[in-house]
Amino acid sequence: MSDETLPDAIVVEHLSKAYGPKWVVRDLNLRVPTGCVYGFLGRNGAGKSTTIKMLTGMAPADAGRVTLLGQDVATLTPLVRSRIAYMAEGHPLYSWMTIGQIVQFTRPFYENWDQTLVDQILDHFELSRKQKCGRLSRGQQAQVSLALAMAPDPELLILDDPTLGLDTVVRRDFLEALIQLIQSRGRTIFFSSHVLGDVERVATRIGVMIDGVLRVDCPTETFRDSVRKVVLGFNGEPPDFPGCEGLVTWRRVGLELELVIVNWGPAQQAVVEALEPRWTDVMTLNLEDAFIEYTRGSKRSLPLFTRGTKRADSTVIERTA
Amino acid sequence: MRIALLSKELRECALYACLALLVQIHYLGAGMGLPLIPFLDAGRGFEIPFLANNNSGRETTFTMIVIVAAIAFGLHQSVWESWRQTALFLLHRPLPQSQIFLTKLAAGGLLLLGVSALPLLVYSLWAATPGTHASPFFWGMTDSWWRSVGIAVICYLGAFLTGIRPARWLGSRTWPLIASVVLALGLKYAPIWPALIYVGFAGLAAGLIGLIIDTAQRREYP
Numbered sequence: 134m135s136d137e138t139l140p141d142a143i144v145v146e147h148l149s150k151a152y153g154p155k156w157v158v159r160d161l162n163l164r165v166p167t168g169c170v171y172g173f174l175g176r177n178g179a180g181k182s183t184t185i186k187m188l189t190g191m192a193p194a195d196a197g198r199v200t201l202l203g204q205d206v207a208t209l210t211p212l213v214r215s216r217i218a219y220m221a222e223g224h225p226l227y228s229w230m231t232i233g234q235i236v237q238f239t240r241p242f243y244e245n246w247d248q249t250l251v252d253q254i255l256d257h258f259e260l261s262r263k264q265k266c267g268r269l270s271r272g273q274q275a276q277v278s279l280a281l282a283m284a285p286d287p288e289l290l291i292l293d294d295p296t297l298g299l300d301t302v303v304r305r306d307f308l309e310a311l312i313q314l315i316q317s318r319g320r321t322i323f324f325s326s327h328v329l330g331d332v333e334r335v336a337t338r339i340g341v342m343i344d345g346v347l348r349v350d351c352p353t354e355t356f357r358d359s360v361r362k363v364v365l366g367f368n369g370e371p372p373d374f375p376g377c378e379g380l381v382t383w384r385r386v387g388l389e390l391e392l393v394i395v396n397w398g399p400a401q402q403a404v405v406e407a408l409e410p411r412w413t414d415v416m417t418l419n420l421e422d423a424f425i426e427y428t429r430g431s432k433r434s435l436p437l438f439t440r441g442t443k444r445a446d447s448t449v450i451e452r453t454a
Numbered sequence: 455m456r457i458a459l460l461s462k463e464l465r466e467c468a469l470y471a472c473l474a475l476l477v478q479i480h481y482l483g484a485g486m487g488l489p490l491i492p493f494l495d496a497g498r499g500f501e502i503p504f505l506a507n508n509n510s511g512r513e514t515t516f517t518m519i520v521i522v523a524a525i526a527f528g529l530h531q532s533v534w535e536s537w538r539q540t541a542l543f544l545l546h547r548p549l550p551q552s553q554i555f556l557t558k559l560a561a562g563g564l565l566l567l568g569v570s571a572l573p574l575l576v577y578s579l580w581a582a583t584p585g586t587h588a589s590p591f592f593w594g595m596t597d598s599w600w601r602s603v604g605i606a607v608i609c610y611l612g613a614f615l616t617g618i619r620p621a622r623w624l625g626s627r628t629w630p631l632i633a634s635v636v637l638a639l640g641l642k643y644a645p646i647w648p649a650l651i652y653v654g655f656a657g658l659a660a661g662l663i664g665l666i667i668d669t670a671q672r673r674e675y676p
Binding site: 193229 | 545
């Protein structure tokens, strides 16, 4: 059976949640195809963790519906839940248990528990079964959580910021193990992260939440390729930008006008040229830069230092005098 | 899987249970002339077991111990899990949430009976054995003590509900516990037929278990 004929692993319809008067998640609609590795992005407070909790049934939604592996999450049967792995943010484990004990505790809940895989993962990360979970580093806790999550051979993995707080080396090890497991088993993974490099390495599709609303839902490459940063240089005070199709945001930085535009093309170029700038830079961005430009809106951090900023990571694809 | 969960819960509360049991063994043992720490029970002299309104205060002590243990079990089993965020780990196990919470309550109930009903039964059997003390005994004399066990069960469930109940401030959060204590004490001393008191405890416990399951399924886990 080809992937196109498989049902979506995650279907979210009109999902909303508010805390008091504030909407944390608003009318979220999302489909994650089976076999997809979906990176769920957003700034702090954008609603990622709340969404993930609603996906796993750990937080009730105010409105909307979530379907996991074809079953409504509100009435998820134990059998379907056993096919879904969930790694919560911070990898909570019982601190008084040893690694061996937590494996023994978790094992009876699953019929198809792969103890060999658990042993392989624990051995790969050089984790002793006698170590207490409370004395493990964050990275080791993540590794134990990964072993516990993978052992029942889940079809769907939901990971809430799995690499949060891990140092670069541990993060890389963790991701490589994750990639290996994904490739060998072809599972669906939905994960949130703040580390855009990780997302770029792993995710085939991304979603970007901004203030509780899903603004982007497309293949990773599409997002990276369609966001452009356009800088216009002027001799004097830059004019107001009149707006154009695909404009995400614009701002003045000294004698420059910075635009973030999705799907840069002749129509947008015509609007820019009408302002008669002294020069124009159109830059492609890597995922991290594209995400930052797309999500930070009109606010800029440390505006005092922006004039001297080098654009070392970006490629100048066009400059007009 | 329920056995694994039950055993986890029993282990997590084992420390409180051991402490409560040691205190019970000391005070009830003292009633049998065998205190665990003799100097702590010196000068009390002979007392008639289960005699109502005697001045040894043994029943009051028993009641206080089981109430404190009940509240400790209830709060530990509910608050600790949320506070350490292990609720997210536990509740994703493939077992219906209601069964997870019922297993937790079963573990707490077992421990509570272990530190209240079991020592009380031993003390009662000792008192019922001819030749152990020079005073009359009939099982009806233990009624008031068994009511204290009923109070403890209600307090345990009230504490558990307080622990899992989301609320903005401590006052509104603790009302299930406060209401449980008040209702249970009211039932213990209610001037009604004794059997009705136990029916009342059972009804109250069933209501609290229903509320716990309902709250657990509706709430958000941090």
